Amino acid sequence: MKRDSRLSWVLHALIHMSQSDTSVTSDTLAGWMDTNPVVVRRTMGLLRDAGLVRSVKGPGGGWSLCCDPEKTSLRHLHEVLGDSGLFAIGVKTENPTCLVEAAVNRRLTEAMTEAEALLLARLDDITLADLLTDFEGPDGDFFGHRRAPPS
Amino acid sequence: MKRDSRLSWVLHALIHMSQSDTSVTSDTLAGWMDTNPVVVRRTMGLLRDAGLVRSVKGPGGGWSLCCDPEKTSLRHLHEVLGDSGLFAIGVKTENPTCLVEAAVNRRLTEAMTEAEALLLARLDDITLADLLTDFEGPDGDFFGHRRAPPS
DNA sequence: GTTTCATGTAACTTTGTATATTACGTAATT
DNA sequence: AATTACGTAATATACAAAGTTACATGAAAC
Known part of the structure; x- marks a missing residue:
């Protein structure tokens, strides 16, 4: 069964964004997250509509965090991404007439x-801030990613 | 995300089979479960390989239960069907190089x-026998299904 | 003010998975 | 032999997620 990995890479993106003092473009994020700029815009757009990130057009524009990491839970992010059910299994018929099936x-x-x-409940417990304290990232680098490919 | 409903309809099928004193053909089951005879054979084949049901060829043949409902848990059935993970969400990269993603x-x-x-653990708690006691089915009928369509 | 950069979004394509279907082989019964 | 029913490979369909293309909009810089 195909798993939805958006929560996973959105978290990854948000944390990197929180470490950046400038906004980050969809293209840069797409490079880091190994996905497509349009997919990034579509997905981050949901977060923007929820007031979690800001997007700025034009030169020097891009995406930046505008929520409190302490107050942003993984559960909230999951819901913002459009809760389509957490499970890979389910019932075949929602309102069966057969008593057995019911x-x-x-x-x-x-x-x-x-x-x-x-x-x-577990996702509610975990905040962006928790993830930020999970590792020590030396200031100034991007924890394994680069702004631009070496020329 | 598309959900796997096999556990759901296999349970439905097994319970009906347990109420039948004769074996039930793939075609009949497919009619009850609203699916395809070949899908039924493929799926029930997994249960047969696990020793939970028996299949008999030829006239009067079909499928019949040959396990103890008291000792058959939903968890076991789930595993027999090929555990492909229970969740619809997951991580994007299994072994990331990025510390943040990790x-x-x-x-x-x-x-x-x-x-x-x-x-x-919950699926381990529930047995086929539990499902059988969940309802009172009058003897002799098939709880909403018919052996054959009215002529 | 026009060129450039970057998002916003619609439309379309690709890909992956589950399910459905077709076709034919094998075994058992009559 | 004819019929019934499973066994299974090969193929087709359905559908959702992700990727891609194309173009519009807006902001900044010159």
């Missing part, structure tokens, strides 16, 4: 709801 | 592992 659905949904609540 | 991955994986363990 019983199966009840049991499965119950178990999944519980696990989902736990995961959301 | 930190992100650690946090996300940790939260997901915990939730996965909970869900697997």
